[in-house]
Amino acid sequence: MKRRGKFAIGVLVGLVALTIGALTTHPLKEVVDSSWANAYPTTKEMVANADAVVMGTVVGVDGVEVSPQADNLIYTNYSFRVDKWIVGSGSSTILLHQMGGAVGLREVSVPDDPPFVVGESNVLFLTEYAPGKYYVMGGPTGRLQVQNGTAKVIAGSSLQIKPGSLESVIQVIASVKTAPAP
């Protein structure tokens, strides 16, 4: 009887270990693959379809929300400090609404469009979907990362823009904005 009890405990411990192992290596994470409506290969098209193009820094997470739509998707809202309005105008801090995030035990990841990290600097092509509220156009395509004074596209971007100094990239975008129509 004692031996049977020990065996049962052993099996139970083994099952718990296996479950923990399985969930560690294969987490029950909701993965989202998106088709992007407004991701364009040229700076000209991106600027033409953007409500705003800004340069600045992610300064905080403003909250996480579950969409009231039928898909119940999780969104994270970020506070973004705008250092320069390259196209358009607005306040010095705006809200960025982005797919993905965690609420309780539920976690949603969007591999193509990774979450912002507080402190990271970007040049962003934006759509204003509500006053003062923006989302990045075309997921990864509307998002240039600024590091050590250089701006470059992130993985998964369709935008064909040469990486360069932040000033030169801003100049390229600004020149497209001001170019006369053919």
Place this chain on the structure above:
Amino acid sequence: MRRIPVVRRLAIVCVISLSLVMFTTNQAYAYHLEPARWNGQPAPGTCCAHVTVGKEATHATSLTAWSNGITAWNSSPALILFDQPSSYKVGLADIDDAGNSSDGRTTYYYLFGYFTSMSAWLNYHWIKLYPLSKSQGVAAHELGHIAGLDHTNGCVLMVPDSPTRASCGISTPQTDDRNGIAAMY
């Protein structure tokens, strides 16, 4: 006349063959696969995998797009068929969400390399503005995800951007998309 050594001859043959492959094939891109696929399907390269789907969309435009997307796959030589029984694994729904840039998306869970649950959505906010072929392209793209294909580049169904898909004139599975399916099922 001086004979060329065997090793050098082999090298020349290799270089010429590689050049021919590079310049004659237009398959400059390659499919990518999701980290999971559907369990209980035939061996790779064998006809055909079956995935059960059900239309749950509320707008006529979305329902038409899903129907056209299913037809695009089922009438292609891809080794997969999307069946529509009354009880199904993947719901094909829609939303009307102005708050993001996504015109279609597929969400899934997986465990040990196999899908455990999945849903797909068309965003009516965007597709209501699209011509039929473009909305079919989005639906067929999401069905590609449902099959287990990930995004890739080029003029293929699984390119992530709808403007690129539309400018390439693509709304049905291409050779590269079908090759991806054949690698899984």
